[in-house]
Amino acid sequence: MKNASIIGLKEADCKNISEKLNVLLANYSVFYQNTRGSHWNIKGEQFFTLHPKFEELYNSLVLKIDEIAERILTLGATPAHNYSDYLKVSTIKESKEVTDANKSVELILNSFKVVIDLQRELLDITDAAGDEGTNSQMSDYITEQEKEVWMYNSYLGK
Numbered sequence: 068m069k070n071a072s073i074i075g076l077k078e079a080d081c082k083n084i085s086e087k088l089n090v091l092l093a094n095y096s097v098f099y100q101n102t103r104g105s106h107w108n109i110k111g112e113q114f115f116t117l118h119p120k121f122e123e124l125y126n127s128l129v130l131k132i133d134e135i136a137e138r139i140l141t142l143g144a145t146p147a148h149n150y151s152d153y154l155k156v157s158t159i160k161e162s163k164e165v166t167d168a169n170k171s172v173e174l175i176l177n178s179f180k181v182v183i184d185l186q187r188e189l190l191d192i193t194d195a196a197g198d199e200g201t202n203s204q205m206s207d208y209i210t211e212q213e214k215e216v217w218m219y220n221s222y223l224g225k
Contacts (some may be wrong), residue, residue, distance in 0.1 A: 070143040078143075080196035084146030084191075087192060089200070091185045092135045092146055093153035097161060098178040099128040104119035104165040109129070124175065124215070131208060134150055172219050179216050183209055193210075 071078040106121035136146035147153065152160070158181045164170040186205040193202040 070141060074141070074200070076142070076196060076198055079197065081142040081143065081154050084189070084192060084196060084198055085139050085142045087189055088135055088139045088142075089144075089147050090141070090156050090184045091182065091189065092132065093155075093157040093177075094159045094181055094185060095128055095132050095135060096150065097157045097159040098175075098182065099125055099132060101159070101162045101165070101174055101178065102128060104162065105171040108165045109168065109171060110116055110166045111168055116169055117171065126135070127211075134204065138204060141200065142198075169223060172222055176216060176223075179212050179219075183212055183216075186212075211216070 071081045102121055102125040106118060106125060109117050109121065136148075139146040159178050162174050164174060187208050189205045190202055190209075193199075193205065
């Protein structure tokens with residue numbers, strides 16, 4: 068945690084935050100792959116609506132994956148990178164339900180719930196640690212994702 072003192076944080080806080088960020092990274096990675104699966108395999112009359120929407124989403128997710136990994140590095144830790152490690156800690160599970168429009172959208176909404184909950188936990192932890200960098204990142208993600216939740220729920224008629 069060689070960066071901790073330079074960026075004004077306690078080493079123990081950096082370690083704790085990095086561990087939580089690695090759990091978030093794992094969940095994002097599984098969320099990303101499930102979304103890619105839906106993009107590739109969606110069938111039916113909603114194909115032309117959802118195929119590009121899923122691509123938009125997975126492009127957003129891959130950027131966040133990179134930003135989270137870089138934040139872990141900034142805090143002086145090492146981001147996990149193996150799916151076998153991700154699957155051990157991810158609350159989001161791999162899905163085989165990727166061809167049905169409504170099931171795919173429900174999977175996305177459930178995945179958003181998981182990552183938003185984890186990000187809210189990180190808001191509390193990073194606020195207490197004075198980690199404005201991670202706190203701001205999580206806040207920005209939540210703001211964007213709450214709007215996505217509204218749109219995907221609207222698609223389902225909710």
